[in-house]
Amino acid sequence: MKKVIYFLSLFIITAVSAQKTDEEQLKDIYDAALTKSKAYDWLNYLSNQIGGRLSGSVQAQQAVDYTKLQLDELGLDKVWLQPVMVPKWNRGLPEFAYFESDPGVTTNVPICALGGSVATPLGGLKANVVEVKSLDDLAILGKQRLEGRIVFFNRPMDPTNISTFDAYSGCVDQRYAGAAEAAKYGAVGIIVRSMNLRLDDLPHTGTMSYGDLAINKRIPAAAISTNAADLLSLSLRLNPDISFYFKQNCEQFDDVQSYNVIGEIKGTTTPEEIMVVGGHLDSWDLGDGSHDDGAGCVQSMEVLHLLKESGYKPKRTIRVVLFMNEENGLRGGNKYAEVAKSKKEKHVFALESDSGGFTPRGFSFDCSEENFIQVQSWKPLFEPYLIHMFVKGHSGADIGPLKDDQMVLAGLRPDSQRYFDHHHAANDTFEHVNKRELELGAASMASLIYLFDKYGVIAAK
Template sequence: MKKLIVLIALCLSSQVFSQTDEDVLKQIYKTALVEGKSYSWLETLSIDIGGRLSGSLNAERAVDWGKAELDSLGLDKVWLQPVMVPKWVRGAKEFAYIKAGSGVTTNVNICALGGSVATNPLGVTASVVEVKNFEELEALGEAGVKGKIVFYNRPMQADLINTFSAYGGCVDQRYMGAVEAAKYGAAGVIVRSMTLNIDDLPHAGSMTYEDLPVSKRIPSAAISTKDANLLSTMLKLDTSLQFYFKQNCKQLADVKSYNVIGEITGSQFPNEYIIVGGHLDSWDLGDGSHDDGAGIVQSMEVLRLFKTLKIKPKHSIRVVMFMNEENGLRGATEYAKEAKAKGEKHVVSLESDAGGFTPRGFSFDCTEASFNKILGWKPLFEPYLIHYFIQGGAGADVRPLKTDSNITAGLRPDSQRYFDHHHAANDTFDAVNKRELELGAASMAALVYLFDTHGI
């Protein structure tokens, strides 16, 4: 009899919610696919605004646009969080060529890496030494490197199924290449673009000089993979060939910018936060549609879906458009600092920053107990062909929010096409598929709903 009462009580309690998790997820996916807004938002952000490097006029316009759109959603709060960001400018288009011993020159496609110094105004001409890694560089030493251009040419590994693993295995060349080569007196650095495609596009991205004095900083640029292959082949035939490149990029003083934040205040736990976000800044060569316009509009869509479906969350749900992920992470740092100062408890922080491709699942940085609980939700996602739940790193913007007890998480879309576009001139709106983008937004909303309903 007691069991029966419990059973009836359970039935009644489930009637109070009146909808099962399955039903809510179905509504979320249906609404995102049939009357979603993420794609038209992305069209505006990508086409009307475009590439939005931190500190640029376009980044300012993106902030204004983001706030205006959030204002229109009827959220409980929308605000701008000020943050000082670096302002690096590319300047005039870079120019580079290979000069063979015969004197014949072949133009190649390069772009200055973000944060790099300019060459001198007339450009740098030097012979080239090709290396695959820092060990080879060290073995060459000052005798082999001084006065030369170091050409880092270790390709991304094509047999890794997750292309982010292939990226992770190569990006040290781009980020640390200049500081390592400068140790041996190199005149400059050329880095093979971080892509698996063999094409003509140089891929930008950040690099560092660490604490190198300004006088020791050497210019650093990415070269397209096709031209990297060409340079490597020509070097094998003629080690005395010369490489010329000119770039007039510049690091200016920091400028004021903003994170854009919107909130639906929780009905039961208003001071406990589940946040969804992406980064509003992008590189400047394309329009930043995949990196990370997609994450921005998907995060906005999560809150819009909650409003449209009249889901009243127990926790406060925030969308955070982080500023300056690409070359400083200042927005994320500032957001985490203020959250800590105010004692805001961030229970779950979910980022989308891996492109607007078909979602395959999520990665979670969390306790074993939380992960096991999350694994229990896998069947709810299977109708949407979401199968991939792993413990692993979340996005860079939510990492500063990690504590021992909370969860940071990342949407994991299909990664095959991501590095075809990453930081390059073809990261543009036409490379985003409407349904793939919408499925990602729906998957994020579904996960947020489950966290809000069932806790962590």
């Protein structure tokens, strides 16, 4: 009997001593990310073999098929596709534009149609142009000044705002609602300064909305590059009678079926509690969507790979979700939340990566004060990896519909200073993603998932 007790005690001591400390677990995660990561190769395929992944496109379906295959090969406990109906918009032939300062004297400028815009008439659209800085300017100018004209929205991102996402939020209303508002005053079209802090010749697309405007009253909307916007603005000061011509061939089709791609590792002790990590699989079509949001997708897939590589057995179910249609509808995020609610699934934590594949700086959290205090207690664990920013704030668009009082929502926060140089533009391409930065981001995400899985979410009082 004494021998049995001795060997049992020895087994327990050995098992306890074999458990990793948090420092050791994070070190194993980061080491695996920097030596065994699959994320960069996955992104290479998504970007260079498939390319831009507009919702409803052939490329979007190819991305669904590819990522499901890769998740299957990771040996997860379950991988499946979740059907979702998504909008289908096609850009058509490349856009063309110029402004005319005197009869026959024209200057070509780079533009691109905004996502969801209607086409111009078959022969293009030409009219005098009126520059404004805000939606409020439309009411000041009124129908008398705007009817029959093209409205040029030229409010730039604020370069003094260190948070580039705040700078973006400060001017994106003109892109999203500009056409709907200008049409109310009889405008025949709009052009919008690209949401970009850099001066360059690349127009940046993005979604726009006509609200409840009747189809026959909708006007074409396009983005103009920052260099061209400055040139047009200067030219208008010298000659207010400038006319602007543009032609675009976009078309809106009926909704089509697509899918969220989902895979999971089943929890060992409380599998009914679900933790989500994800990004959005769709992208705009001008580039290949490497930063927005191919990077977030492969980082999220990599989280599950890293947990398996480091030998960690999660208590809770860890689920990766690659959402479809974030860019122009959020249908994937809404569908996932709808199905989760209908099945009465218990989600306790969700993490999203949708801010590019740049060097990770930390996380933002949408959570209770008690959970935020817990997060701050983990800061010393991240300091060796130069992760220092733990703030309250927005988590992510796709996980937002999951929110309730009991959940913690989080967003990876990479360095954002270069993000809007590429956002929704033709240079959002694979060569602008750094392999090591991408891997560090995935390791940071996996580390946060590990800590929340080990220590749990503090329930609201």
